[in-house]
Amino acid sequence: xxxxxxxxxxxxxxxxxxxxxxxxxxxxxxxxxxxxxxxxxxxxxxxxxxxxxxxxxxxxxxxxxxxxxxxxxxxxxxxxxxxxxxxxxxxxxxxxxxxxxxxxxxxxxxxxxxxxxxxxxxxxxxxxxxxxxxxxxxxxxxxxxxxxxxxxxxxxxxxxxxxxxxxxxxxxxxxxxxxxxxxxxxxxxxxxxxxxxxxxxxxxxxxxxxxxxxxx
Amino acid sequence: xxxxxxxxxxxxxxxxxxxxxxxxxxxxxxxxxxxxxxxxxxxxxxxxxxxxxxxxxxxxxxxxxxxxxxxxxxxxxxxxxxxxxxxxxxxxxxxxxxxxxxxxxxxxxxxxxxxxxxxxxxxxxxxxxxxxxxxxxxxxxxxxxxxxxxxxxxxxxxxxxxxxxxxxxxxxxxxxxxxxxxxxxxxxxxxxxxxxxxxxxxxxxxxxxxxxxxxxxxxxxxxxxxxxxxxxxxxxxxxxxxxxxxxxxxxxxxxxxxxxxxxxxxxxxxxxxxxxxxxxxxxxxxxxxxxxxxxxxxxxxxxxxxxxxxxxxxxxxxxxxxxxxxxxxxxxxxxx
Ligand SMILES: Nc1ncnc2c1ncn2[C@@H]1O[C@H](COP(=O)(O)OP(=O)(O)O)[C@@H](O)[C@H]1O
Ligand SMILES: [Mg+2]
Numbered sequence: 001x002x003x004x005x006x007x008x009x010x011x012x013x014x015x016x017x018x019x020x021x022x023x024x025x026x027x028x029x030x031x032x033x034x035x036x037x038x039x040x041x042x043x044x045x046x047x048x049x050x051x052x053x054x055x056x057x058x059x060x061x062x063x064x065x066x067x068x069x070x071x072x073x074x075x076x077x078x079x080x081x082x083x084x085x086x087x088x089x090x091x092x093x094x095x096x097x098x099x100x101x102x103x104x105x106x107x108x109x110x111x112x113x114x115x116x117x118x119x120x121x122x123x124x125x126x127x128x129x130x131x132x133x134x135x136x137x138x139x140x141x142x143x144x145x146x147x148x149x150x151x152x153x154x155x156x157x158x159x160x161x162x163x164x165x166x167x168x169x170x171x172x173x174x175x176x177x178x179x180x181x182x183x184x185x186x187x188x189x190x191x192x193x194x195x196x197x198x199x200x201x202x203x204x205x206x207x208x209x210x211x212x213x214x215x216x
Numbered sequence: 217x218x219x220x221x222x223x224x225x226x227x228x229x230x231x232x233x234x235x236x237x238x239x240x241x242x243x244x245x246x247x248x249x250x251x252x253x254x255x256x257x258x259x260x261x262x263x264x265x266x267x268x269x270x271x272x273x274x275x276x277x278x279x280x281x282x283x284x285x286x287x288x289x290x291x292x293x294x295x296x297x298x299x300x301x302x303x304x305x306x307x308x309x310x311x312x313x314x315x316x317x318x319x320x321x322x323x324x325x326x327x328x329x330x331x332x333x334x335x336x337x338x339x340x341x342x343x344x345x346x347x348x349x350x351x352x353x354x355x356x357x358x359x360x361x362x363x364x365x366x367x368x369x370x371x372x373x374x375x376x377x378x379x380x381x382x383x384x385x386x387x388x389x390x391x392x393x394x395x396x397x398x399x400x401x402x403x404x405x406x407x408x409x410x411x412x413x414x415x416x417x418x419x420x421x422x423x424x425x426x427x428x429x430x431x432x433x434x435x436x437x438x439x440x441x442x443x444x445x446x447x448x449x450x451x452x453x454x455x456x457x458x459x460x461x462x463x464x465x466x467x468x469x470x471x472x473x474x475x476x477x478x479x480x481x482x483x484x485x486x487x488x489x490x491x492x493x494x495x496x497x498x499x500x501x502x503x504x505x506x507x508x509x510x511x512x513x514x515x516x517x518x519x520x521x522x523x524x525x526x527x528x529x530x531x532x533x534x535x536x537x538x539x540x541x542x543x544x545x546x547x548x549x550x551x552x
Contacts (some may be wrong), residue, residue, distance in 0.1 A: 015496060017464035041489035042456045043412045050417065096468075129421045133468055149420065161377070165421035171544075172364070172371035173469060210360070210376040210423075 007077060007086050009033055018054070018148055019083075026076045026086050034058075036083035036148075051083040054148035059085055061125055061150040068123045070116050071143045090145070092138030099132055099174045099181070109135075110181045113142050114188025117162065120144075122192060126151050126158045130166040132174065160202035163189075167203065220246075221525050224284070224295045224320075225517025228313030229305025229333045230357060231256050231264055231397060233273040235284035236513030237295070240521035243343050243550075249288035251514040252280050258395045263386065270308035277316055284513065292324045297529055299520020302330035303538035304358060310537040318532050327529035329520040330536065334359050334543045336515030337504075338370060341477035343518050345502040351471045353462045353490070356478030356511075357382030357397060360458070362422060362465045363543060365551055370543045373465045374422025381454060381480050384430045388450060391434055392443060402447045403483050409448035413441065417453055422465050424457045455486045463493050474501040481509040522550040 007026045014021040016034075024033040036051040038044070059078040066072045073088035095113070099106040113135060120127060127134075128149030135142040151158075166185065170178045190196055220241050227234040234253030240246030256272035258264050285291060300317035303310060314330075321328045337359075338352050351364045351373070360381045362374035379387075382399065389398020392405075413436065416428040433450045437443070466474055476490055487503045494501035508514060523529070526549040 015467065017460075017467035039456075039460075040492045041459045043452045045412055046414060046417065046453065046456060049414065129464075131421060131468060161420055161423075165423065168372065168374070168422070169468075172366075172373045175367055175369075175371060206377060209378055210380075 007031060007033060016146075023089070024086060029076075030089040031076060031086050032073070032089050034085045034087065052080045055083045055085060056080045057150055058147040061147040061152075062087070062145075064123075065120060065125055065144065065147070068119055068125075070119050071138075071141045072147075073143065073145060090136045090138045090143045092136045092143070094133050095135035095137060095142060096132035096173070098137055099177060103177050107177060107180055107184060109137060109142050110184040111188035113166075114185035114190075115192055116142065116144060116188075117166070117185070118189040118192035121159045121162070124152045124154055126153050126162050128162065130162055131169045132166075156199060156202055157206075160199055160206055163199070164203050164206050217525065217527065218296060221521040222290065222294055222296045223329075223517045223521035223524065224298050225331070225513040225515070225520050226281075226298070226300040226313040226317055227253075227333070227336075227511050227513045227516050228273050228309050229301045229303070229511060230309055231269060232511040233276055233280060233312070234511065234513035235280050236517045237284055237288040237290060238514060238517040238521055240343075240518065240525070242525075243339070243348060243522065244346070246343065246518075246521070248514050248517075249290070250284045250286075251508075251512050252284045252287065253512055254280055260395050261390055261393045263390060263396050264306070266306040266308045269306065270312050273309060273312040277312065281316065292320065292326075295324070295326060297327050297329055297520055297524040299329040299331045299516045299523075300535070301333045301336065301516050302536065303333065303541035305333060305537075305539065307537065307539050310539065314535055314537050318535050321535070322532050327524065328532065328535045329523045329529050330534075331516045331519045331523070332541055332543060332546045333511070333515070335370060335546055335548070336519050337477045338363070338543075339522060340508060340512075340515040340518045341475050341504045344505055344508055345475055347473040347475050347500065347502055349471065350473035350475040350502075351462075351465055351469055353458065353474070353476045354478045355381045355458060355476065355480035355486075357386065359478060360424070361543075362462060364469055364471060365548065368548050368551070370546070370548065372544055373469060374424075374461045377420065377423050377425045379426040379430065381426065381458065384426045384450070384454060385480070387430060388433050388447075391437055397479065399480060399483060402451065403485065405444050405447040406451045406485065409442070409444035411442070411445045411448065412452060413445055413449040415449050415453040417457060419457055419460050422461045422468070424461055426454060426457075429453055451483075451485060455483075455489050458486070459489050459493060462490065463496075466493065466497050466499060472499060474499050475504070476502075477504040477509065479510045482506045526550040
């Protein structure tokens with residue numbers, strides 16, 4: 001498999017939510033190959049469409065985010081038809097694990113995370129999957145990965161959903177640091193985008209919509 | 217504290233009126249002694265009307281209560297505690313169950329446990345499948361969410377941002393002229409097609425949004441597409457969205473067990489799709505048995521027994537109803 005393209009797969013390191021993640025070599029550089037395998041449970045036509053589209057988006061928007069100064073991996077190679085991306089290997093610990101194991105160390109990064117989210121939003125990028133497993137702390141910075149659900153938008157609703165997603169994960173997986181972490185994150189966000197009262201109200205509105213649903 | 221609790225559970229949040237008696241030592245040890253129900257069906261092409269449903273519940277209640285005791289071979293004297301579904305649900309329906317619970321409790325001098333209906337689906341699922349710490353996909357008319365237990369709460373990892381899966385199936389069913397719940401009719405229609413039409417697929421992190429999908433399905437119907445093809449495509453798309461978010465949450469939270477509960481868990485296509493996830497993550501995944509996927513008294517009785525065993529119950533004056541009651545607002549006394 002590794003010899004059709006210019007990279008060599010070394011070993012499977014992770015089964016992510018969407019993709020299989022391999023450690024790889026790209027012209028001698030340590031790299032990550034992210035391969036979106038077909039999902040049995042999806043209709044093949046729908047499945048192919050989703051994998052192709054997300055691979056393209058991920059490669060494009062990771063690079064775009066980087067151009068705005070947000071730490072992301074370098075993209076080395078993309079093939080939308082086989083749904084594979086080869087990118088820079090980011091050496092470090094995920095914010096998820098750091099938040100679970102060393103809370104005190106993790107907390108300061110949330111301000112940085114908030115700043116980066118605001119930088120994305122300021123430049124019309126919605127990440128679409130903001131969660132603590134998609135930030136890798138490396139060289140003292142939170143690198144943002146996994147842009148498969150990302151898209152471009154100016155809508156307040158889309159920004160609010162983005163923030164709701166990270167809030168939801170803090171409330172569920174990291175409930176013991178939720179308050180502090182989310183406050184720091186918002187502080188960081190505000191430092192780039194200023195007053196965000198109406199965005200916060202939008203988040204609350206979004207959270208009300210689904211949870212009180214009832215058969216009528 | 218009693219070693220074993222006999223709990224009478226009354227369910228009346230929406231379509232279903234049901235009464236059940238369980239005998240429980242813990243989530244690992246116990247027995248459902250009876251589980252009797254009657255389901256209100258609205259007129260063709262319409263949704264549930266709360267007052268009509270509550271009339272149905274009032275009418276069937278005496279017979280249902282009676283046969284649940286009879287099947288369990290018990291009398292009210294033998295019951296340790298009475299539980300009822302206090303919410304979330306439709307006001308008039310909830311009040312029927314609460315009123316009966318209060319009346320029985322004051323007449324027979326029994327303690328009461330007001331129970332959260334969604335927690336009932338989950339804990340009954342744990343009891344039946346033997347999974348004690350699963351990541352849960354709860355899919356029904358009232359709920360569509362992904363949850364796991366930690367720190368005295370069932371915490372929400374993912375949810376719908378607008379409609380529930382049950383709502384889109386029911387609402388589309390109504391467009392076709394069927395009364396709700398319409399899930400099983402749509403399942404049957406879908407099974408007659410293999411012709412997939414690409415539909416809006418909206419996943420945001422671990423969340424889903426169904427409103428665009430429903431609108432699109434209705435549009436295709438108006439344009440004259442074959443009903444079977446639309447049902448098939450609607451199901452394939454909606455279920456794929458649910459499976460994907462469930463898979464995302466499985467990858468994220470790294471649990472070893474996963475469980476699917478709620479009325480829509482009865483759908484065979486959904487359950488085969490979800491089972492294909494289990495292999496990839498080597499996770500022990502179970503779908504709640506069909507007999508107990510829909511609303512039933514057993515889900516209330518199990519929670520009632522667990523709560524009572526953990527020392528929780530209230531008097532008649534505190535047995536209220538809550539039409540909106542989020543699962544992460546409920547303190548789970550019976551788990552560590
Ligand atoms: N560039 C990278 N450098 C180091 N680790 C990575 C990189 N990309 C992904 N990973 C690891 O693989 C996991 C899954 O990758 P991700 O892109 O988030 O895929 P998925 O969409 O399947 O979640 C990440 O949480 C991380 O642990
Ligand atoms: Mg990821």
